Amino acid sequence: MMKELVVATKNEGKVAEFRSMFSKYGIEVKSLLDFNEPIKDIVEDGDTFEENAAIKAEAIAFQYEIPVVADDSGLEIDALNGEPGIYSARYAGEEKNDQKNLEKVLSQMEGVPESERTARFVCAVAVARPNHETFVKRGTCEGVIANCPRGTEGFGYDPIFIPKGSNRTMAEHSAEEKNSISHRKNAIVKIEQWLQQLS
Numbered sequence: 001m002m003k004e005l006v007v008a009t010k011n012e013g014k015v016a017e018f019r020s021m022f023s024k025y026g027i028e029v030k031s032l033l034d035f036n037e038p039i040k041d042i043v044e045d046g047d048t049f050e051e052n053a054a055i056k057a058e059a060i061a062f063q064y065e066i067p068v069v070a071d072d073s074g075l076e077i078d079a080l081n082g083e084p085g086i087y088s089a090r091y092a093g094e095e096k097n098d099q100k101n102l103e104k105v106l107s108q109m110e111g112v113p114e115s116e117r118t119a120r121f122v123c124a125v126a127v128a129r130p131n132h133e134t135f136v137k138r139g140t141c142e143g144v145i146a147n148c149p150r151g152t153e154g155f156g157y158d159p160i161f162i163p164k165g166s167n168r169t170m171a172e173h174s175a176e177e178k179n180s181i182s183h184r185k186n187a188i189v190k191i192e193q194w195l196q197q198l199s
């Protein structure tokens, strides 16, 4: 029997990855894109990925009185002092455009040599439930920033992120490959016990 779980996101790329990674726990993913009523944008005004993930999960869990998972994630680039970090979605402006965001990163990184292009994807996954303490786990994926975009898989900054040990960008990895090494995967394994008891 499949058990339904709401993931409090409007990002289709995340939804696809949660759907794929939660299926092995017998969990069917519903997202904010599946709600009939319009869901107002949740203000992500925390100072950390963890705070923002908890804000998103609790906003939906407390309104609908159901268990909710949320994800706050982004790209930390060492040569840019950790930018874009928690501002990853809006790095090039409020419209949250993936293409513009990655172009801005490439222009900021122009002239930065290979050895100084280190970066990581970070993902905080929060679990919020009515009458329970929220908990949040972090996963990361180390890599380097490419010199130009390559590949069409995935979403966001995937075309300019080369995971450690690979010579391909994340967007040149299949969904299955990405879901075995990603920051999101590395956060989800830390809530595995909770996912198992749910199903």
Ligand SMILES: O=c1nc[nH]c2c1ncn2[C@H]1C[C@H](O)[C@@H](COP(=O)(O)OP(=O)(O)OP(=O)(O)O)O1
Binding pocket: 008, 009, 010, 011, 014, 044, 071, 072, 073, 074, 075, 088, 089, 090, 101, 121, 154, 155, 156, 157, 158, 182, 184
């Ligand atoms: O696996 C990833 N591969 C590439 N890029 C990624 C990934 N994971 C996060 N990212 C980027 C996309 C976005 O620029 C930001 C997330 O921002 P974040 O606020 O967490 O998500 P969002 O606003 O797109 O959807 P929502 O808040 O409804 O979950 O980091």
Ligand SMILES: [Mg+2]
Binding pocket: 044, 089
């Ligand atoms: Mg967001």
